[in-house]
Amino acid sequence: MKIKAWEHLKTISTHKYLVMQGCFRVGLYKQGLLHDLSKYTPSEFFVGAKYYQGTRSPNNAEREDIGYSSAWLHHKGRNKHHYEYWIDYSAADIKGGMAPAPMPTKYIVEMMMDRIAACKVYKGEQYTQHSAMEYYNLGRGKAPLHEKTQAMLEFFLELLDKYGEEKTDLFIKYYVVPRCKKWDKDWKQYIKHYREKCHLPERDA
Numbered sequence: 375m376k377i378k379a380w381e382h383l384k385t386i387s388t389h390k391y392l393v394m395q396g397c398f399r400v401g402l403y404k405q406g407l408l409h410d411l412s413k414y415t416p417s418e419f420f421v422g423a424k425y426y427q428g429t430r431s432p433n434n435a436e437r438e439d440i441g442y443s444s445a446w447l448h449h450k451g452r453n454k455h456h457y458e459y460w461i462d463y464s465a466a467d468i469k470g471g472m473a474p475a476p477m478p479t480k481y482i483v484e485m486m487m488d489r490i491a492a493c494k495v496y497k498g499e500q501y502t503q504h505s506a507m508e509y510y511n512l513g514r515g516k517a518p519l520h521e522k523t524q525a526m527l528e529f530f531l532e533l534l535d536k537y538g539e540e541k542t543d544l545f546i547k548y549y550v551v552p553r554c555k556k557w558d559k560d561w562k563q564y565i566k567h568y569r570e571k572c573h574l575p576e577r578d579a
């Protein structure tokens with residue numbers, strides 16, 4: 375248990391450090407510092423240590439053991455960079471009764487940094503600027519994303535895929551982060567405008 379706790383601590387701290395670097399590069403300092411802090415609370419940390427495996431998420435091991443992941447439920451309920459946080463009851467009469475609310479732009483950026491950091495660790499030497507887009511495309515359409523969340527995440531991932539990390543970070547730092555509220559409101563126009571400027575073709579929903 376002691377060794378697994380140490381390994382788990384190293385894993386979550388390495389990830390947190392990578393996401394912090396990404397967030398700092400685009401000017402999201404507070405989010406960079408606070409990212410995934412709840413992983414250090416007892417409800418998440420000791421479960422993660424108990425089910426630590428090294429090759430995959432301990433949440434999956436906990437699910438196989440008790441049927442659900444208490445650590446994940448605790449995590450996604452407190453961390454706004456996860457789209458699962460934004461699942462709400464729908465006002466419309468729809469199947470299942472739940473629907474995604476739009477994620478604020480600043481959390482979509484943090485989610486992007488989270489994905490890049492995860493890909494870097496997972497792919498190691500084989501990581502490229504295409505990795506995050508490739509990973510996203512494997513599951514595209516399966517996750518319950520609000521159309522705004524999906525359109526913006528895809529736009530950022532395509533920027534990364536086409537232009538690389540340095541240029542994408544600069545774009546987000548100077549054109550997105552200082553105007554998050556405007557992006558939140560006029561996301562359709564912003565994405566359309568910058569897709570054209572950046573020579574990215576429209577994508578089907």
Ligand SMILES: [Zn+2]
Nearest residue numbers: 410453455456
């Ligand atoms: Zn998280």
